[in-house]
Amino acid sequence: MLVFAFAVLAPVLATGAFSLTEWSGFGEMTFTGLGNYARALGDDVFVGSFLHVTVYIAVTIVLEVALGLVLAGVLAARRGGSPWFRVALFAPVMLPMVVVAVLWSFVYNGDFGLVNASLSAIGLDGLTRVWLGDPATALLAVCVVSGWVYAGFYMAIFYAALTQIPPEVIEAARLDGAGEARIFARVKVPMIRNAVEVCLLLCVTGGFQTFDLFYVLTGGGPYNATEIPTTYLTRVVFRDGEVGYGSAMAVLMTAVVVIVGIAFMRLRRDRGAEA
Template sequence: MKSKWALAPYLFLAPALLVFGFAVLLPVAMTVGYSFTEWNGYGEMIFVGFENYITAIGDTVFRDSFVHVLIYIVVTLVLEVAVGLVLAGLVSGVKRGSLWFRVAIFTPVMLPMVVVAVLWAFVYNADFGLLNAALEAFGLAELQRVWLGDTSTALLAISVVSGWVYAGFYMTIFYAAFSQIPTDVVEAARLDGAGEARIFRSVKVPMIRSAVIVAVLLCVTGGFQSFDLFYVMTNGGPYGATEIPTTYLVRTVFSFGNVGYGSAMAVLLTGVIVAIGLVFVRLNGRNGKRDRA
């Protein structure tokens, strides 16, 4: 009887494995294969070996795109994770009406990113945008900018939009983590004379360390996968100031018709993301062993 049912688990897993193989593994394998060729998507496919990878490594636009996305990630770690953590601390301390605050802050997450990008493009508009109008109304006209057309402000402007959207997402994660903290620990801190700010900094945040680590990892890997916000708002401009790897490789494939070179950039980007994830997991594992010791 045991041998009769030995294959049962694999039969149940087979549909999911087939879908995963067809939707994930096959495209990955095809992308790796295309990266060794020179191909425009419909003509003759010419094998070029590692030429696309060598070209990508020497491509200054591609290298600069990683610098831009790293700056974006650093800014969003503050505007999304840190702000979300503070918002969760504030909301968790509200006794009445916290549900409405959470819904209001989380609402931008539910909006399609393309819609968000179009709305904020109007906010940043240099002629009739809300931001420049507000600066003029408050007597700060000298601070007015062509926000999405200025190389010094475009990347920061996009980062602010990302923070506005995802701060509520991370607030929800941290709020759920705060809800799991035993109330007697917080009450003991209050009896010892600790204020709410000290309790938040020294008690609550250390006790949700695992949630903070997950949030940081999500923010870092999600930053490398960003595309729609950059594509709709600036499409890499002005003068490449907001060019990130995803926008550059999509333009390379669909605008320039260079499937092989775009595939090589996609493979390199995937390798960077996987390497960061592995390093992060390794460092987190060492820190966990140190804490247990």
């Protein structure tokens, strides 16, 4: 309890107190009440950052969770496949996110990047662009990198869950004439529903916590097209020196994450009761 109070409770209370003041981190504080919260709710960049992170979460649910589930299904159908194939899919998870971001910044480079070079090689020069510098493609480009990293992580979770399904159930479905695709969709996925729900929760809450990938690849740009709450909050506090305003944004972001988590758990409990 002492460790929790020192490492978690005290910083939370301090952030809440700072959010009611105008403070640069040095000197005297000026009490502003709920002024910082009103300013945050009227800040188009801050409000827009939640839209960006919502889009990011929606896309990564497909690129990470859904793709990981499909890969796990293929591996389970092939009795695990080659160990090197599984290692290759899981390897990106073990790389530091900063390293991943730097590598992909070269892949997306508008002058010598792999993406533009590949498009030019097949005669699609009209599709080449500065992927991280175009507001229309920057957010999607970051989502693709995240999917490349975490699809293997969710694949490992789903594969472990699929291997726990009693083989008698699968054999019974095969005897009834079901193909592998139908067995996967109608038998395997419903039987690992708990793992799917946990992975969805991890993806959603992890999306709100994302920082390093956006910070290194785009820094929130271009023109705030990839600004998310964590990058904007960091810029306000550490670059602009507005600790009070940044603390208010941190409180609002925490409230949103807690509400989403509670809603998800309640929905999961209600579905469990109906089942």
